[in-house]
Amino acid sequence: MSLIKGRTGDWEIVIGLEVHAQLSTASKLFSGASTEFGAEPNTQVTLVDAALPGMLPVLNKEAVEQAVLTGLAINANINEHSVFDRKNYFYPDLPQGYQISQFSDPIVGSGEIEIELDGGLTRTVRITRIHLEQDAGKSLHDQAPNHTYVDLNRSGVPLMEIVSEPDIRSAAEAAAYVVKLRSILQYVGSCDGNMERGNLRCDANVSVRRPGEEYGTRCEIKNLNSIRFLQQAIDYEARRQVDLIESGEKIVQETRLFDSNKGVTRSMRSKEEAHDYRYFPDPDLMPLDLESDYIESLRLSLPELPDQKLERFINDLKLPLDVAKELVTEKEKADYFEPVALRRDAKLVSSMVRKDVFGYANNHSLEISEVPVLPDQYGELVDLVSAGDVNARTASEVFVEMAETGKSAKSIVEERGLKQVSDSGELEKILDDIIAGSEEQVVQFKNGNEKIIGWFVGQVMQKTKGQANPTVVNDLLKKKLDK
Amino acid sequence: MSDLTALTIAEALEGLKAREYTAEELTEEHIKSIEASRALNAFVLETPDQAVDDAKASDARRARGEVGALEGIPLGVKDLFCTKDVRTTACSHILENFVPPYESFVTRKLRAAGACFLGKTNLDEFAMGSSNETSYFGPVRNPWGQVVDDAGLVPGGSSGGSASAVAAGLCLGAIGTDTGGSIRQPAAFCGIVGMKPTYGRCSRWGIVAFASSLDQAGPMTRTVKDAAIMLGAMVGFDENDSTSAQNVVPDFQACLGQDIKGLRIGIPKEYRVEGMDQEIEALWTKGAGLLEEQGAEVIEISLPKTKYALPTYYIIAPAEASSNLARYDGMRFGLRVDGENLEETYMKTRAEGFGAEVRRRVLIGTYVLSAGYYDAYYLKAQKVRRIISEEFASAFDQVDAVLTPTAPTPAFSRGERTDDLISMYLNDVFTVPASLAGLPAISIPAGLSSHGLPLGLQLITRAFDESTLFRVAGALEEAAGWSPHPLKYQGS
Numbered sequence: 001m002s003l004i005k006g007r008t009g010d011w012e013i014v015i016g017l018e019v020h021a022q023l024s025t026a027s028k029l030f031s032g033a034s035t036e037f038g039a040e041p042n043t044q045v046t047l048v049d050a051a052l053p054g055m056l057p058v059l060n061k062e063a064v065e066q067a068v069l070t071g072l073a074i075n076a077n078i079n080e081h082s083v084f085d086r087k088n089y090f091y092p093d094l095p096q097g098y099q100i101s102q103f104s105d106p107i108v109g110s111g112e113i114e115i116e117l118d119g120g121l122t123r124t125v126r127i128t129r130i131h132l133e134q135d136a137g138k139s140l141h142d143q144a145p146n147h148t149y150v151d152l153n154r155s156g157v158p159l160m161e162i163v164s165e166p167d168i169r170s171a172a173e174a175a176a177y178v179v180k181l182r183s184i185l186q187y188v189g190s191c192d193g194n195m196e197r198g199n200l201r202c203d204a205n206v207s208v209r210r211p212g213e214e215y216g217t218r219c220e221i222k223n224l225n226s227i228r229f230l231q232q233a234i235d236y237e238a239r240r241q242v243d244l245i246e247s248g249e250k251i252v253q254e255t256r257l258f259d260s261n262k263g264v265t266r267s268m269r270s271k272e273e274a275h276d277y278r279y280f281p282d283p284d285l286m287p288l289d290l291e292s293d294y295i296e297s298l299r300l301s302l303p304e305l306p307d308q309k310l311e312r313f314i315n316d317l318k319l320p321l322d323v324a325k326e327l328v329t330e331k332e333k334a335d336y337f338e339p340v341a342l343r344r345d346a347k348l349v350s351s352m353v354r355k356d357v358f359g360y361a362n363n364h365s366l367e368i369s370e371v372p373v374l375p376d377q378y379g380e381l382v383d384l385v386s387a388g389d390v391n392a393r394t395a396s397e398v399f400v401e402m403a404e405t406g407k408s409a410k411s412i413v414e415e416r417g418l419k420q421v422s423d424s425g426e427l428e429k430i431l432d433d434i435i436a437g438s439e440e441q442v443v444q445f446k447n448g449n450e451k452i453i454g455w456f457v458g459q460v461m462q463k464t465k466g467q468a469n470p471t472v473v474n475d476l477l478k479k480k481l482d483k
Numbered sequence: 484m485s486d487l488t489a490l491t492i493a494e495a496l497e498g499l500k501a502r503e504y505t506a507e508e509l510t511e512e513h514i515k516s517i518e519a520s521r522a523l524n525a526f527v528l529e530t531p532d533q534a535v536d537d538a539k540a541s542d543a544r545r546a547r548g549e550v551g552a553l554e555g556i557p558l559g560v561k562d563l564f565c566t567k568d569v570r571t572t573a574c575s576h577i578l579e580n581f582v583p584p585y586e587s588f589v590t591r592k593l594r595a596a597g598a599c600f601l602g603k604t605n606l607d608e609f610a611m612g613s614s615n616e617t618s619y620f621g622p623v624r625n626p627w628g629q630v631v632d633d634a635g636l637v638p639g640g641s642s643g644g645s646a647s648a649v650a651a652g653l654c655l656g657a658i659g660t661d662t663g664g665s666i667r668q669p670a671a672f673c674g675i676v677g678m679k680p681t682y683g684r685c686s687r688w689g690i691v692a693f694a695s696s697l698d699q700a701g702p703m704t705r706t707v708k709d710a711a712i713m714l715g716a717m718v719g720f721d722e723n724d725s726t727s728a729q730n731v732v733p734d735f736q737a738c739l740g741q742d743i744k745g746l747r748i749g750i751p752k753e754y755r756v757e758g759m760d761q762e763i764e765a766l767w768t769k770g771a772g773l774l775e776e777q778g779a780e781v782i783e784i785s786l787p788k789t790k791y792a793l794p795t796y797y798i799i800a801p802a803e804a805s806s807n808l809a810r811y812d813g814m815r816f817g818l819r820v821d822g823e824n825l826e827e828t829y830m831k832t833r834a835e836g837f838g839a840e841v842r843r844r845v846l847i848g849t850y851v852l853s854a855g856y857y858d859a860y861y862l863k864a865q866k867v868r869r870i871i872s873e874e875f876a877s878a879f880d881q882v883d884a885v886l887t888p889t890a891p892t893p894a895f896s897r898g899e900r901t902d903d904l905i906s907m908y909l910n911d912v913f914t915v916p917a918s919l920a921g922l923p924a925i926s927i928p929a930g931l932s933s934h935g936l937p938l939g940l941q942l943i944t945r946a947f948d949e950s951t952l953f954r955v956a957g958a959l960e961e962a963a964g965w966s967p968h969p970l971k972y973q974g975s
Contacts, residue, residue, distance in 0.1 A: 053571070053581070054587060058725055088809060088852070095810060096809065098809060278805075278806070279857075280806070283694070283695035284695050286725055
């Protein structure tokens with residue numbers, strides 16, 4: 001348990017998160033407009049999204065499917081009966097004057113997510129519910145001095161709101177929770193988890209208390225769009241609350257905003273100013289009734305989830321925990337690694353892929369899927385290393401060239417003559433020559449100076465222009481010198 | 484050539500088929516009739532050019548042997564249906580200049596069946612009213628006013644323009660919408676047939692929403708048969724309306740003319756409300772007698788929660804309306820009155836754009852949905868609504884149809900009830916229960932008051948049993964002997 005030290009003693013942070021995840025459906029929650037990112041403003045807007053008179057919502061079945069799959073992936077109860085409600089408020093980027101959401105009867109009920117903490121510990125975070133809702137449009141305040149422009153492309157895009165219980169106890173745990181949740185969403189295919197585009201964002205409910213005592217008054221920090229900001233905001237907010245309480249003041253329940261430039265949270269509105277959203281069931285939509293057969297068929301179609309994959313990587317592929325975790329957490333990494341590792345040495349593949357492919361993606365700010373060398377092509381390079389034709393260092397150079405030229409590993413190795421000499425007969429001849437001409441060094445070795453082996457290897461490398469297979473050279477040297 | 488505006492739809496279809504006249508001639512006659520009767524203020528937009536073009540196209544189709552169910556029939560369209568490239572206002576200032584780039588499902592179907600639209604008919608603003616006095620474009624006159632020398636006699640509402648137009652021979656039929664009686668009550672006031680199908684029969688797509696869980700489109704005609712013909716061309720499943728019914732659509736005309744021997748007709752005793760005209764009660768008794776004479780069995784039934792229907796309706800409908808009307812914010816279409824800031828722009832736009840009755844209902848609706856009041860009002864109203872539905876369902880274990888008056892009084896004079904809203908709202912007391920239960924119901928003209936004003940009787944049947952509804956309505960119509968001839972308006 002991580003506590004914060006105050007003047008008057010230790011305090012425990014209590015955090016509950018509401019994560020808004022944009023579903024990866026092709027069209028909006030209640031209209032056929034595209035959800036594609038980055039289109040020109042107001043080009044992905046149907047009459048329904050612009051709320052023209054007489055227009056009616058029609059539920060997107062794909063969104064329902066993705067929400068149910070997500071619920072199943074966190075072992076949640078899927079509610080066979082759920083209801084869409086209207087959340088009423090006025091804002092220019094909310095054309096209907098209400099957001100269609102789910103209030104009292106959400107599609108997914110209670111579930112849980114296990115997060116890994118430092119030192120091999122885990123914590124189970126209970127999930128209260130997941131509900132479906134529409135996103136609003138976007139108000140653009142920076143286009144003109146006296147006007148606000150509205151882009152309705154986002155209006156009606158489907159979101160899942162995933163609400164946790166207040167089971168999280170530190171900023172680091174909150175980060176681990178979001179990482180784990182994002183990973184699950186990516187595996188299920190219900191959200192790409194892209195926080196930069198706002199496809200995953202969260203609100204944090206933060207309070208502090210003396211360990212073991214009742215919950216304190218909470219503040220909700222809205223719209224945190226990166227894991228770093230989430231952690232900063234929680235740490236700042238917890239410290240603010242401790243300082244306030246310790247100086248005899250009371251926490252006011254309110255909604256706060258995080259200023260990422262200054263690293264502080266600021267009051268947005270108090271509980272008294274909170275809107276009265278006048279929720280009521282949307283009479284344009286029938287309640288959503290799911291058949292148990294439908295839910296069961298989705299359960300059967302669930303893909304392998306991160307925890308299952310992690311277990312498999314550790315048990316079957318014998319990868320160390322930290323390596324397996326790195327490969328599993330971001331689905332794209334696992335997706336690259338797995339086809340390469342198939343029928344190959346998983347440990348070799350994992351170390352090569354992490355260095356070459358993930359390193360390249362990172363250096364070039366690419367998604368793993370955007371790396372220009374496909375897993376199949378990369379596999380060829382791994383094979384060259386396994387066969388002893390190139391060493392790992394050379395392989396990395398070959399990989400960069402593959403990425404830049406699109407050429408195959410084999411052709412690069414051949415063209416540039418990079419193939420290392422593993423032929424022991426050839427190497428033996430070279431070694432014999434060197435040993436014959438280095439009596440002094442041989443004597444040193446015989447007298448117990450094992451380090452001198454490095455000198456011999458260096459000689460071989462010089463003679464072979466670095467193309468000798470160092471493992472083979474080492475083996476041969478030991479054999480010959482030990483005679 | 485006889486007066487083409489005096490025909491029923493069924494007669495006109497025969498005449499067109501026999502080439503006695505063309506759709507163009509039929510339409511031209513109605514355009515003249517509309518022009519001659521502008522004093523009724525039944526139409527808020529006349530579209531004669533489009534109507535004639537449509538009629539010519541219809542004649543051409545007929546010549547090719549392509550004949551739809553309403554081929555060449557000139558109709559009026561309540562100005563709550565969005566019509567592509569034709570101004571649609573809901574008779575509100577806030578939509579005064581709104582021209583939709585789309586066509587409602589129902590009007591699209593009617594056009595596909597060959598109908599020609601003469602224009603858009605007047606209504607209470609956003610369909611909120613029972614007298615057509617809340618229209619931004621002014622009140623509508625009831626052509627029956629000339630019978631009792633009352634130029635300001637209201638046509639009922641909210642589909643008052645459609646009712647007046649059909650009654651006065653400005654169109655052969657019209658479409659209306661009914662949320663709590665907005666088709667049936669004006670039909671009764673104007674001496675025509677007005678029918679509200681089961682909730683879900685007609686798609687609501689493209690109809691300016693008032694109260695989504697109650698709104699239904701329906702036909703307004705001069706005979707039951709015409710209503711059956713029109714309804715057949717309006718219904719059908721629409722994947723764009725999630726509340727649209729997938730039920731099989733029967734041939735509504737097939738049951739007309741069938742006898743009603745052995746059918747059980749329920750007379751709900753709780754409908755004998757205080758303040759009901761003696762003559763209306765007498766008409767009700769007479770109507771039951773007419774059905775009995777034809778072999779139906781008349782049974783007194785009990786619908787005890789009926790007394791809560793009106794207050795329930797006046798919670799649910801405004802609640803939904805307060806939310807449905809939130810989109811009229813001056814941001815994307817319709818009226819915008821700029822203020823100093825966003826909030827002021829909202830307030831000015833909506834204060835200026837909405838009339839008093841609409842503002843009142845938005846306020847009531849906002850109130851009943853507010854935190855702290857929701858359970859006491861909205862939630863309770865929903866529970867009562869369910870009980871009312873269940874009461875009907877068990878009543879239909881005993882009977883096949885329910886007979887009631889359509890409205891507690893005949894048409895009243897303009898201004899008579901605008902200061903007494905309770906009495907205005909009480910007009911819907913007999914029509915609201917079927918709306919809350921989503922049941923099909925029809926009003927048919929069954930007699931005259933002592934002053935000579937038409938009075939209507941209402942029939943209600945099980946959900947999706949429009950066949951029995953038309954069957955009983957047809958029998959009652961025939962027995963009542965009401966003339967389907969329009970009452971030409973001579974006033975100015």
